[in-house]
Amino acid sequence: HYANKGGQWSSDIQLLRSKVDGIYGNGAMLNLDYSPGSRIQHHVRLDYFDEDVDINDLGFLQRNDVRGMQYIVRYAMPNSGGFVRRSRGALSIERRKNVSAGQVVDGGFYWRNKLELAGRNTLTTGLAWLPERHEDIDSRGNGTYKTEDRLWWQTVLSTNSSKMFSWTFLAGGLQEDLGDWSQTYQIGMTARPIQALVINADIYYKRRDGWVVHQGGPNFGAYNGIEWQPSIELDWFIAPRHQLRFSLQWVGVQAHENGFYAVPIAGGDLISATRTRADHDFTVSILTTQLRYRWEIAPLTDLYVVYNRGNRLPFRSSESFSSLFQDTLDDPIVDSFIVKLRYRFGN
Numbered sequence: 001h002y003a004n005k006g007g008q009w010s011s012d013i014q015l016l017r018s019k020v021d022g023i024y025g026n027g028a029m030l031n032l033d034y035s036p037g038s039r040i041q042h043h044v045r046l047d048y049f050d051e052d053v054d055i056n057d058l059g060f061l062q063r064n065d066v067r068g069m070q071y072i073v074r075y076a077m078p079n080s081g082g083f084v085r086r087s088r089g090a091l092s093i094e095r096r097k098n099v100s101a102g103q104v105v106d107g108g109f110y111w112r113n114k115l116e117l118a119g120r121n122t123l124t125t126g127l128a129w130l131p132e133r134h135e136d137i138d139s140r141g142n143g144t145y146k147t148e149d150r151l152w153w154q155t156v157l158s159t160n161s162s163k164m165f166s167w168t169f170l171a172g173g174l175q176e177d178l179g180d181w182s183q184t185y186q187i188g189m190t191a192r193p194i195q196a197l198v199i200n201a202d203i204y205y206k207r208r209d210g211w212v213v214h215q216g217g218p219n220f221g222a223y224n225g226i227e228w229q230p231s232i233e234l235d236w237f238i239a240p241r242h243q244l245r246f247s248l249q250w251v252g253v254q255a256h257e258n259g260f261y262a263v264p265i266a267g268g269d270l271i272s273a274t275r276t277r278a279d280h281d282f283t284v285s286i287l288t289t290q291l292r293y294r295w296e297i298a299p300l301t302d303l304y305v306v307y308n309r310g311n312r313l314p315f316r317s318s319e320s321f322s323s324l325f326q327d328t329l330d331d332p333i334v335d336s337f338i339v340k341l342r343y344r345f346g347n
Contacts, residue, residue, distance in 0.1 A: 008036060009032075009034055010032075011030070011033065013029070013030045016049075018053050018055055023052050025051070027048060029048075031043070039075060039077065040074070041074040042072070042073050043074070044071050045070040045071075047066070047067065047068060047069075048066075048067040050065065065136075068096030068107075072091070074089070075087075075090070084115050084116070084118075087114070087115050089113030091109075091111050092109075094108055101134075103136065104131075104132075104133050107131060108128050108129060108131065108152075109129045111126065112126040121159050124154075126153065127151075127152070128152040132149050134267070138220075139218060139263050142217050142263060143263035145269065146268055146269050147178075148179045150174065150176070151173075151175050152173070153172060154170070154171070154172035155171050164191065165192075166189070168186070168187070169188075170187075170188075171184070172184040176209070176210040176212060178212060178270070180210025183207045184206045185204075186202060186203065186204045187202070188200070196236060199233070200233045201232045202231050203230045203231075204230070205226075206226070208223065208224065208255075210222050210224075212261075215276065218262045218263040219276060220270060221280045222257070222258055224255070225255030226255075227251070228251075228321055232247070233247045233248075241296035241297075242293075242294070243293070244294075245292045245294070246291050250287045251284060251285070252325060253282075253284035254283050255282050260273050260274070281317065284313075285313040285324040285327070287310050287332075289309040291306070301342065302342045303339075307336070309332045310332055310334040311332045313327060
């Protein structure tokens, strides 16, 4: 690590070397920050990971076989009066290539901005252009295909979180690898009817057109799908050092195949292919539910009593979302009580 006395410059570098099953790998990350003032900050990141570096036993590495750079300029513009009280955001450029073939595998131009409005409301927006790239991961080692240029946008409006009821509204869109659009919408509510009770509820909806999903070997299906994710979380602080938490989250997906493709041997755009079976449609229904009681016996010493209930249904053709949810709830494959004591030894 290095930083100058005035605090305008700071940097750090990390060098990695791994040995897993007798195979050595190397990596490096460099971060450089320059802040000429309180309103503007510049950040540069360079990284390199060869094909064999593997640190997953110690933490998480998003991928290896990649080298790239990222430049971000962050800004903050205070405004004491008016409807907009403060504006802050960032512009960034990213570009990454795989080390083995020198192909661009990730990159884009991004703009994100957050407006703090009167009444402690916030409006967050984002835009991005993602140039064409080579997808070398999704085929699970069965080749690389080229994607089209894509666009991404997102808007989030959040109301004053100090009120008894606060809301979040999200809308966004992303072009898929073949150019079709996916749309995302979300509504969230946080309620504090009394000081000791907090309720969070969200419902998330996503419509995907041209969603590219791996189908084994070099094959991919393009899907039109709908995804629902409702969730609720309740925290009740019954008394000092006593907490009761209830959480429920369900994910439901219905996807209908609308095109079948394969990775060309020489790489390039996906090409039309013969279906490997008559019907490639699929559904997903996953439910996780938990009721947890926590008693803080002493600092860093807690007793937990937990009830878990959950399920994941196999493929169900022509089932409605309500049927998928009800069947997942009624017939759990996880239905258990857990009692755990976490205790700190010593002072």
